[in-house]
Amino acid sequence: MVVLSRPALGQFSLIKTCKPPATFFHGIPVVDLSDPDAKTSIVKACEDFGFFKVVNHGVPMEFMAKLEAEALNFFNLPQSEKDRAGPPDPFGYGSKRIGPNGDVGWIEYLLLKTTPDIISNKSLSAFPENPEIFRSAVEKYVTAVKKMSFELLELMADGLGIEPRNALSKLLRDEKSDSCFRLNHYPPCPELGALSGRNLIGFGEHTDPQIISVLRSNNTSGFQISLRDGTWLSVPPDQNSFFINVGDSLQVMTNGRFKSLKHRVLADPRKTRLSMIYFGGPPLNEKIAPLPCLVAQGEESLYKEFTWWEYKTSAYKSRLADNRLGLFEKSSSH
Numbered sequence: 001m002v003v004l005s006r007p008a009l010g011q012f013s014l015i016k017t018c019k020p021p022a023t024f025f026h027g028i029p030v031v032d033l034s035d036p037d038a039k040t041s042i043v044k045a046c047e048d049f050g051f052f053k054v055v056n057h058g059v060p061m062e063f064m065a066k067l068e069a070e071a072l073n074f075f076n077l078p079q080s081e082k083d084r085a086g087p088p089d090p091f092g093y094g095s096k097r098i099g100p101n102g103d104v105g106w107i108e109y110l111l112l113k114t115t116p117d118i119i120s121n122k123s124l125s126a127f128p129e130n131p132e133i134f135r136s137a138v139e140k141y142v143t144a145v146k147k148m149s150f151e152l153l154e155l156m157a158d159g160l161g162i163e164p165r166n167a168l169s170k171l172l173r174d175e176k177s178d179s180c181f182r183l184n185h186y187p188p189c190p191e192l193g194a195l196s197g198r199n200l201i202g203f204g205e206h207t208d209p210q211i212i213s214v215l216r217s218n219n220t221s222g223f224q225i226s227l228r229d230g231t232w233l234s235v236p237p238d239q240n241s242f243f244i245n246v247g248d249s250l251q252v253m254t255n256g257r258f259k260s261l262k263h264r265v266l267a268d269p270r271k272t273r274l275s276m277i278y279f280g281g282p283p284l285n286e287k288i289a290p291l292p293c294l295v296a297q298g299e300e301s302l303y304k305e306f307t308w309w310e311y312k313t314s315a316y317k318s319r320l321a322d323n324r325l326g327l328f329e330k331s332s333s334h
């Protein structure tokens with residue numbers, strides 16, 4: 001029989017109680033939603049990165065594949081037909097111009113409102129043949145992704161010790177939730193091959209203003225996140241997984257504990273990138289402020305008081321790369 005000395009026993013209990021290290025893939029935190037301790041890895045990823053990948057998410061792969069096929073059908077239409085769904089106001093079809101303030105990229109997109117109806121009339125007019133097929137593909141996908149987003153926000157609340165656990169998810173579950181959905185199409189840019197070492201911006205660097213963004217793309221790379229040292233990390237694409245971004249509003253609601261992360265997309269010389277992103281936002285009249293239980297005694301909010309409507313209005317006056325939250329920080333003189 002082996003008799004363990006006291007110090008050796010101590011080590012043994014440490015091994016047994018220590019949490020396994022977070023899983024990473026190419027420097028990106030990966031959260032397995034079937035893991036009973038997913039809430040801990042979600043909180044850690046949101047604190048350290050403001051970004052993570054989700055596997056075992058429960059969203060049927062066929063919903064992703066069907067919507068991808070329908071979106072490609074749309075983007076492969078003649079330009080004149082696509083233009084019938086534009087210009088974006090901000091909803092509808094847009095090409096090269098992103099937002100109202102002069103940002104451009106190697107991209108075309110459809111921006112859709114998810115409440116109260118999935119698709120505004122203008123976007124539907126681009127599908128004269130059979131708008132119902134497209135509507136149904138978007139609806140199935142968005143409904144499943146919303147459900148997963150509610151779960152993620154409930155796990156976040158659990159992990160942060162917030163009560164009730166629906167304090168965050170109720171904002172997206174609300175029928176007045178101001179959420180939207182975006183299909184981005186980045187055509188290949190063959191000229192890029194000749195300009196070796198040069199980057200072509202598909203979607204310029206920015207943070208997302210909402211609470212969370214849930215991104216799924218085909219297997220084409222191009223998505224990058226900004227690391228603390230200012231370098232860009234390329235995120236290996238994975239068409240079967242989701243990538244989650246903490247939005248500016250969640251940064252405020254956690255009083256800066258979670259960070260909204262800058263990201264961007266570079267165009268590819270050879271391959272088409274097709275991405276679909278659900279942006280979960282609160283109702284327009286919702287006050288965006290730190291949850292009281294996350295502000296320790298003696299501490300105060302890092303941000304001025306504002307509603308989602310005020311933030312969104314201000315965001316739409318900004319350029320993509322602007323530090324939108326800066327205007328709402330208490331230290332700011334604006």
Ligand SMILES: C=C1C[C@]23C[C@@]1(O)CC[C@H]2[C@@]12CC[C@H](O)[C@@](C)(C(=O)O1)[C@H]2[C@@H]3C(=O)O
Nearest residue numbers: 090098099103208209315316317318319320
């Ligand atoms: C340049 C802009 C495009 C954007 C509105 C804005 O003025 C600044 C924020 C941008 C952004 C980034 C995340 C989402 O893609 C988006 C729909 C959003 O809510 O904020 C876009 C806006 C847009 O494309 O209209």
Ligand SMILES: O=C(O)CCC(=O)C(=O)O
Nearest residue numbers: 182184203223265275277
């Ligand atoms: O298209 C992508 O992969 C990301 C685009 C994005 O960040 C956005 O639409 O806000």
Ligand SMILES: [Fe+2]
Nearest residue numbers: 206207208263
């Ligand atoms: Fe984004």
